[in-house]
Amino acid sequence: MPLRNTLTLMVVDDMTVSRGLVEQALEEMGIQKIAFEKDGATALRRLVANPVHLVLSDYNMPGMDGLSLLEALRLNTSTQRIGFILMTGRPDREIISRGHKLGMNNFISKPFTTLGLKSCIEKVVGAL
Amino acid sequence: MFVEDGAGPTEEPFDAPQEIAPAVLLAACAAEAERQAADLRKLDAALGAALIAARRQSGAGGGKWPPDWTADEPGGEEGAKSSGRATDGGAPEAAALVPALVADLQLADQIRQEAEGLAKVLALLAGRGDSDGCLSAAQVRACTPVSALQRRLLAPVGTCPPQRRDGAAIIS
Numbered sequence: 001m002p003l004r005n006t007l008t009l010m011v012v013d014d015m016t017v018s019r020g021l022v023e024q025a026l027e028e029m030g031i032q033k034i035a036f037e038k039d040g041a042t043a044l045r046r047l048v049a050n051p052v053h054l055v056l057s058d059y060n061m062p063g064m065d066g067l068s069l070l071e072a073l074r075l076n077t078s079t080q081r082i083g084f085i086l087m088t089g090r091p092d093r094e095i096i097s098r099g100h101k102l103g104m105n106n107f108i109s110k111p112f113t114t115l116g117l118k119s120c121i122e123k124v125v126g127a128l
Numbered sequence: 129m130f131v132e133d134g135a136g137p138t139e140e141p142f143d144a145p146q147e148i149a150p151a152v153l154l155a156a157c158a159a160e161a162e163r164q165a166a167d168l169r170k171l172d173a174a175l176g177a178a179l180i181a182a183r184r185q186s187g188a189g190g191g192k193w194p195p196d197w198t199a200d201e202p203g204g205e206e207g208a209k210s211s212g213r214a215t216d217g218g219a220p221e222a223a224a225l226v227p228a229l230v231a232d233l234q235l236a237d238q239i240r241q242e243a244e245g246l247a248k249v250l251a252l253l254a255g256r257g258d259s260d261g262c263l264s265a266a267q268v269r270a271c272t273p274v275s276a277l278q279r280r281l282l283a284p285v286g287t288c289p290p291q292r293r294d295g296a297a298i299i300s
Contacts, residue, residue: 008194015169016176017237024183024230035194050194060241060273089241089274109275111234 004030004128011036012043012057012069013087018110022056022087025114029121029128040064044072047079054125059088059095067098074103083124087112151257158254161247168240175236182226238274245272249281262288 009031013019019036026034035052037043041064047055055073059066066086073079086099086107096107105124108117122128148156248271252263265282272278 015237015240016173017179017233017240018172018176020176020179020183021230021233021237024179024226027183033194089238090269090272090278091275092269092278111238 002030002128003126005032007031007054007125007128008033008052009035009054009056010043010047010052012038012040012055012061012066014038014058014061018058018087022117025112025117028114029118031128040066040069040072044069044076044079047073047082048076051079051082054083054085054121056085056087056121059086059090067095067102067104070099070102070104085120085124151254154250155254158247158250161243161250165240165243165247168243172237172240175233179226179229179233182229186226238276241274242277245274245277248272 009026011019011022011026011034013022013036019038023034023036033052035046037046040057040061043055043057044064055069057066057069064072066088070084070086073082073084083105084103086095086104087110088095088107089110091107091109096104099107106120108120112120118128249268252267252271256263268281269278272281
């Protein structure tokens with residue numbers, strides 16, 4: 001069975017269009033087990049209770065930003081092994097370097113293409 | 129002949145002042161930019177809902193996952209994700225619409241982020257009052273969530289005037 005059928009994924013983004021665009025791209029890839037959250041704190045609570053294989057999180061969110069969510073995930077035993085991809089409109093050195101120190105698996109710049117996102121995900125989880 | 133636009137509500141005549149202090153205008157620009165950014169955030173919710181509706185109509189999207197989560201919809205406010213496939217005659221049209229919508233919505237999302245960033249930079253400037261000193265690029269970068277906006281704002285080459293020990297610029 002291809003990985004795309006079993007992969008469980010959570011998208012965390014506060015903006016509706018952005019979530020819709022990510023969902024569109026993921027479903028084009030054939031990934032169907034997708035959960036969505038609008039903020040980092042709720043995402044963290046959900047992930048602690050129901051871990052997924054991979055989190056795709058926006059960086060720029062009010063309250064808990066993407067890297068704070070990553071940090072919190074890595075500190076919790078039930079979520080520390082979840083794959084983490086940061087989505088950002090500002091992939092500057094400071095953010096990426098902080099992400100790598102916190103255990104970020106990959107990042108993708110916005111706006112992205114479906115092909116770009118697929119390649120980004122496959123570098124973390126393997127061929128879909 | 130002067131034709132009035134009858135489409136909108138009639139507005140009271142506005143007596144603009146003869147002059148305005150730059151700091152006051154800057155503060156007004158910051159407030160206006162924030163207003164526009166807020167409108168774009170509202171537009172984001174509406175456009176996102178339209179995208180999701182078009183995708184549902186085209187038959188995209190499978191069953192709700194995970195089944196026991198209740199608030200995991202993209203947007204949440206758009207209502208529950210349909211577990212069925214579209215069956216009406218609008219499906220092919222909606223399917224054709226989605227790729228075009230995606231390209232436009234990527235742009236809309238970028239413009240919304242840039243408007244928010246610009247509003248923050250203007251608020252930063254307005255908050256400094258009459259200060260002539262330079263801002264650090266890091267302060268500007270922290271306000272801008274999009275690289276392209278950062279590059280455009282920070283690209284103009286300009287040097288800060290030398291500062292006196294009290295922070296004021298030295299005018300030669």
